[in-house]
Amino acid sequence: MTAPLIELKAVSKRFGSSVVLDEVNLTIFAGEALAIIGPSGTGKSTILRTIAGLLAPDSGEVYIKGQLRLGGVEERANPIGIGLVFQQAALFDSLTVDENVGFSLYQHSNLPRHRIQELVREKLEMVGLGDIGDRYPAELSGGMRKRVSFARAIMEDPDNAExxxxxxxxxxxxxxxxPIASTVMEDLIRHLQRVAGVCNTYVVVTHQESTIRRTADRVVLLYQGKVQWQGKLAEIDTTDNPMVRQFFSGNVEGPIPVIG
Structure with a gap:
């Protein structure tokens, strides 16, 4: 069997007295579209930040292409590039779209400004946006801001392919x-993978059913800091797992209690 591109082994993370991740084991394979689902506050975003290297686990190990990660992204410890698209887009309000999308190149590359602007335009076109490089985030709709954040995440430096x-x-x-804007985003995620050939491996954290069904090949259910179920997309309709059944039915009765 092909070795995982990314693997988490018995990863735990605590914030104060709250255990967010509890000995999580997770594998991600090259070319895979993985959805991590579950109720709010169960550690889904924490897993993403751990994979990206923004958070170090309290215990357990993270392997990238079979290499044990010993530090975070600030130490350039990842043998592969990992892009993170934040939930709220996380754009810099004081910077233009061009400056947001090309931020890493403006800060860390030796490329001339006109070349960076060309690359920015290419990425904006790839996510279905026109010539909006001179606009500011406040001038954009929520969906447009999300697509700008996609463009920033897939920005490439031709001088540093690694x-x-x-x-x-x-x-x-x-x-x-x-719902319409959601469909646009879901189609874009698949387009970047299947058509544009950009980052054909991805992990999406979501609790929205349409996003799960339109973007995932495999699904992992996280609850109380543990992986409670995982399987192929089609199996969510056939499994007897009570948490999966409750999650997709929206039933208030079941093993996942209603909070508040």
Whole structure:
């Protein structure tokens, strides 16, 4: 069997007295579209930040292409590029779209400004946006801001191919969007993988059913800091797992209690 591209072994993370991840084992394979689902506050976003290297686990190990990670992204410890799309887009309000999308190149590359602007335009076109490089985030709709954040996540440096993203991590990419805008985002995620050939491996954290069904090949259910179930997308309709059944039915009765 092909070795995992990313593997978490018995990873735990605690914030104060709260155990967010409890000895989580997770594998991600090259070319895979994985959805991590579960109720709010169960550690889904924490897993993404751990994979990206933004958080260090309290215990357990993270392997990237079979290599044990010994540090975070600030120590350039990842043997592959990993791009993270934040839930709220996380754009810099004081910077233009061009400056947001090209931020890493403006800060860390030796490319001339006109070349970076060309690359920015290419990425904006790839996510279905026109010539909006001179606009500010406040001038954009919520869906447009999300797509700008996609463009930033897939930005590549032609002089440093080893730093270019090989895996994309999407944190609630359709949160706060209406059904039509959500469909646009879901189609874009698949388009980047299947058509554009950009980062054909991705993990999407979501609790929105349409996003799960339209973007995932495999699904992992996380609850109380543990992986409670995992399987192929089609299995969510056939499994007898009570948590999966409750999650997709929206039933208030079941093993997942209603909070508040």
């Amino acid at each position: 730093d270019n993203p090989e895996v994309l991590l999407y944190d609630e990419p359709t949160a706060g969007l209406d």
